[in-house]
Amino acid sequence: MTQELASSRSVSIAVAGSGGAGAMTTGNLLFDVAAKQGWFGTLTRTLGPQIRGGEAAAMVRLTTAPTSSPDDFFHVLLAIDWKNVERFAAEIPLTSDSIIISDVDGGDVPEVISRSGAKIVQLPIAKTAKQIKQGRPNMIALGILAEMVSLPERTLSDMLEKKLGRKGQEAVQSSLDTIKLGRELAADLPVVAKADFEQPAPGERMVISGNEAAGWGAIKGGIRFVAAYPITPATEVLEWMSSALPKLGGSLVQAEDELSSINMAIGGSYGGIPSLTATSGPGLALMTESIGLAVASEVPVVIVNVMRGGPSTGLPTKSEQSDLNIAIYGLHGDAPHIVTAPMAVEDCLFTAQWSVHLAESLQAPAIMLSDQFMGQARAAVEKPEEIDFGTKREVLTEGVEGYERYAVTDSGVSPMAIPGLPGGQYTADGLEHSPTGTPSTQDAHHAEQMDKRLRKLTEFDYADHWAAIEGDGDIAIVTWGSTTGAAREAAERLREFGINAKLIAIRLLSPVQPEKMAAALAGVEKMLVVEQTHSAQFFRYVRAQYDLPCQAKAFNRAGPIIIRPGEIVNEIKNWS
Amino acid sequence: MTQELASSRSVSIAVAGSGGAGAMTTGNLLFDVAAKQGWFGTLTRTLGPQIRGGEAAAMVRLTTAPTSSPDDFFHVLLAIDWKNVERFAAEIPLTSDSIIISDVDGGDVPEVISRSGAKIVQLPIAKTAKQIKQGRPNMIALGILAEMVSLPERTLSDMLEKKLGRKGQEAVQSSLDTIKLGRELAADLPVVAKADFEQPAPGERMVISGNEAAGWGAIKGGIRFVAAYPITPATEVLEWMSSALPKLGGSLVQAEDELSSINMAIGGSYGGIPSLTATSGPGLALMTESIGLAVASEVPVVIVNVMRGGPSTGLPTKSEQSDLNIAIYGLHGDAPHIVTAPMAVEDCLFTAQWSVHLAESLQAPAIMLSDQFMGQARAAVEKPEEIDFGTKREVLTEGVEGYERYAVTDSGVSPMAIPGLPGGQYTADGLEHSPTGTPSTQDAHHAEQMDKRLRKLTEFDYADHWAAIEGDGDIAIVTWGSTTGAAREAAERLREFGINAKLIAIRLLSPVQPEKMAAALAGVEKMLVVEQTHSAQFFRYVRAQYDLPCQAKAFNRAGPIIIRPGEIVNEIKNWS
Amino acid sequence: MNQAASDIALVASDYKSGLKPVWCPGCGDYSVLQALTKAMASLALKPEDVAVISGIGCSSRIPAYTSTYGFHGVHGRSLALSTGLKVARPELTVICTGGDGDGFSIGGNHFMHACRRNVDITYIVMDNQVYGMTKGQASPTTDPFWDSALTPGGTGVSPFHPLVIALASGANFLGRAFSGDPKGTAAMIEEAIQHPGFSFVQILSPCVTYRPDQKDWRNKVRPAPVEATSDPARAARRLMTDDGFNIGPLYRGEREPFKLNQNNSSTETYDFTGQFEV
């Protein structure tokens, strides 16, 4: 592997194959072994339309230091076979420096792939596999790739034992033998510069998906009740939590639909138990009426929304950031609430925990916007530190005569009575109400409650968690969510080019933080707003909500092709 | 009535009373008789919290020329009694020039009312009514007011005959006798300058509510199928249409909920029959997922959303403009669709008809944002002209081999096959799809269909219906919906003060019209964005979507207190 | 309520908040409020341990008129709120309330699934066969030929039979009451609260404003001729031929209630890190 092909700090590899070819197994094993070796990185996958077992590609980036960005191109595409590869060819960009490895008996490289001009290496993958009893081509592939990234035999065999052990010793041995042949095949690759790789940073890695991290963070934040209706790509948040909750005395109920799941969560939280539900676009759309109820009745609740391509049923297995608008503006009436977004797989942990903290502290619904890319990606990251945000829901501790549930306080937060407390009885209401909760259509009541519900959000101290601000310069890359990785890498590269670029990645989308943003934008003359939407939702949101002291331009694209750092670099370089 | 009190062109009168006092009857009769006489104007009402028959006030403005604005103050408040008047006192602003007429035996004028400093006139209303067998105080009130606005005896008695006739001749006579005594009582008012009123413009008036006008407009536009789930304040749109549709071979189905009503409407329209549903905030929230389906599957459908106070169940009987955000941004994913808004009661007719035209021509959902104020107001207006927007839904007229339902055309509109047409068979889909409608997750398909769905909206010629632009000047009042009336009157008054103010009232909220807006804003240095929301939704929308070449400021307030022209005038005068 | 109050016996009026209902004079729901508070007094429930939950409609206004905890949610979702609350806080008594539109039209799915799930809550529907709050449209229980502005001449759709659906879905206690008989209604609510699992009580509660014809109900109702059965098949046979005016407990089931979460200790900690080690 040449220097041009992969930097000594990063390598990107895609493994593709049709249904049953085992491309995902190859990718996952490669990734796990690399993580065990101390590599950082991300594994994502892309699938064909079949319900199960159709063509798939595992897309791996391995790096020696933490990153959540994809690279611009893949250094290696290994195709176990070429069936239906056109369905996701666009998601695996190659250059003339890339290497395409395919089976010598697998037919010509399809034009959508070969037009990249990448070097083509055809190896006897299937034929070699046949040399081993039950030998499978995807293990040859694993051997080739393991050799290319210098993964030690021992780590690989341990991992195989761990993952395939239940299939019996014979299966493990057959795989190991096949891998060995693959390693040997790799010798025939034109240039394999194994020695060039830096050692990854020392320390143990953890491999986790964004959806698992979100569930874990939510539980760390205190969630003990979950109501669930499955939907791609959010189901894993719920599935992970269903096993985890009972360990902490919590519980999960499967609901009949999203109208029910959001209301169950509100019911649990009204009862004093921090509650959550998770969904994706179509489910979020069904929940907005009741999220508005949580706003008006001031019941904390967390909604994890893992975005997929829209509109409508859209592209359930592909990523997009196009639920920004509905998350911020999708409630009827003026309904101030919290919207947060993690920036990477591991940040799902932090942001979920923080979102629970905000919802509970502010007695308001918090929508956390994750997406398919980070939700279903597996990331090799450092183990997280323990965080404690401290304050929690402000509750009434003793009953009082004439208790006002919706008392107009300076902070806007009013102590909430939890059922069971004598003397705290009140009726929570989604109708506009007086401070006691009695329905009222009077202007004075409406005005003071509207002010209060807004004030509690705007006056809260979000510390510096509201955004990640990195670097300095007169150009800012402003972004959010999973495009943060690419934006960060772009800023780093620009600095290498001598262009000072500042990264502003927003974690708190609502309420807006005008003063903090003004400070962040001080000295900035141009800002590029980067996002994965068709209509530049985030760009318009930034313009609507912030006074921009600078030129602003959107760099946006709908899914499923993710935004890569080189594209951002080019946008900025070409911005005269 | 002095000149200061009411201009010779306009008088505003409120009639209040507790449940059973008949204030609404008084107000309605007064209004109808005035309309019959050729007056223009609006009647709105405000109610207490009781389900039925609680305290109420009828608020009437009569003018000699068309207007849809409220005045700044009421010239007259006639209280049949004072019970619970504080519940809506804030909705009836008075000045020291106003006259308060109340029953001499009805107790002191409550402080919330008397602090206005208005002249108080106490008359023996109840006692006088008792002089007539079955005489009711509200008919005394009608007599007093009829005298004050010089309504001829004959018109009034004809109207009474028409409205109360079914109660029998005796009831009518008793009412007429009571009214007569009321007229006589009016002689005791301090200054009644009847003769000062101009004659209203000649011609016959029509009295119609915004909800009726919306239903009628929709039918004129071609709607022949309606699916309905009742909700305040939209129910009357549906109720009016239920009787009207069969006259044109159309039909209405009552659905089990809003999820069903929107899908029934989409089903009917997929079948080639222009279809509609009507709702308010909570119902719209439930519909957004399926409105997204109409976007993706390109099925025209019209949703009339009559706004009420939010968030959540909010203030069902009060007006607000706070569903702007959800209407524009409330669909998950990037889902381009049409959002329109009538500017006044009679404009509900035009805008509903136009909305059907747009939905049908563009094969997209159109949300029309009306509100409680104009929806439930009764307006005395000129009879409408016939309008024909011409083009309709582009349908496939003959089956073709390999028909592409979602063909990528220049206009973005693709001929739609209607079930029953041989050779037009296709499957409509909410999943992203290829031009034939086959589900696809490929980037190229997503990109081209996203572009197409946006392009068909942006490329369409909306003529000058997109906004009402009136006057010229370096100050613009930018508004939408029912605040247009007040904004227009404010602009007129400013002109009288020598300040040239331009009115820009937007009827087409989505898609945006950047070039037309730029032209409208040419020469404008300051724009005041006027709206009835708590969070300045429209102001933020304007900033987000348009490049503003001028200073912009929001003048916004949540409901239920409507915005009055004098307030806008003051804002502009004080804007240094 | 007064803290000392829990030491002395409470009477029905102690369970009223004192807030003046917005209902029309003569509305059947006044008597339901009376019956509900009487039932809670009979059971000597502590007001702070009870939550009365509802949706939207005239009937759904009832929570605020009690002195217990309450939640006036959105239209049609009261059973989901109630389920979440009860599963998360099993020690509370959760009483779900509302109207026929709220419960059987927009809320119909939650009704069916709440019956199936059999969580230990009591569901009280004030059935007036009309949408009162929105001024008189047909509800699922309305006669097909009842004329209204929205459906002139009637919907033409045969009425929904809530008790049959509840039984077929798996509710564990079924009863019908008439608000004109607050004493009988109170007794029914009392039994429903005590019965384990999901209990459903249909209360015929006239709407004097939009269904003045329901004055007649007083003459139509009668005690159910036979004792409540615990056999679903027998109950089904009876309910399917029932004319809607048999009053009393109609089914006492013996299904196992939904297993509630019995451990809410949130102080425990658990280290999940191991799950993510490579």
Add this chain to the structure above:
Amino acid sequence: MNQAASDIALVASDYKSGLKPVWCPGCGDYSVLQALTKAMASLALKPEDVAVISGIGCSSRIPAYTSTYGFHGVHGRSLALSTGLKVARPELTVICTGGDGDGFSIGGNHFMHACRRNVDITYIVMDNQVYGMTKGQASPTTDPFWDSALTPGGTGVSPFHPLVIALASGANFLGRAFSGDPKGTAAMIEEAIQHPGFSFVQILSPCVTYRPDQKDWRNKVRPAPVEATSDPARAARRLMTDDGFNIGPLYRGEREPFKLNQNNSSTETYDFTGQFEV
């Protein structure tokens, strides 16, 4: 399809679009597609006069595999789409299709109300007692102890009985079929389409991927022992004791179908001005 085709007799394959299904090899839904197209051929329906409507799920992919008009809507709302279409366009044959999750979980309310409304449509549910599309969660018809990642150890909730609910709600034709018997299934669909009013066919259609245990169904199914009745009470008794494996028509009702809109002439005009004169 070819325009000339309507003159010659069509066979099942003419009702297939030729698009390759995304289903797993061995999925029961292939046979349902076979049966549906066969039924349409037997009835000699013109493909252009038929609309096959669905929601979301593996089973809900079926419309695009037919050569009729189709609509693949959102999850759970297929019956509402179908109702709107049929009421607005009574001359079309409307066939609604989908899965047990789509139809009985999120779509449960529309199911009940569609049965009540009794619009002349045919509803075919491919019941595999699982959410296939989302990779194996419990659906309303799943056994309470079936283990899944979302509900480890099972939901603990007793299964939903679609035929009983349909009957109690007012459906006019009920049948159960097994996709392993495409011929019988075709005959059932044929009868359901012809029966006036709302017809509901539950097709046991195994999910080989997430419910491999359903291979067993082949040995469990049997023809229903008695002829379908038209008496709801008798049908109720039978269905309530039914173990879920009796195959065949189970109820043939005689209710009056929903009155459809029979006049769609939109050329007529009517002047409403008079209504608004003062």
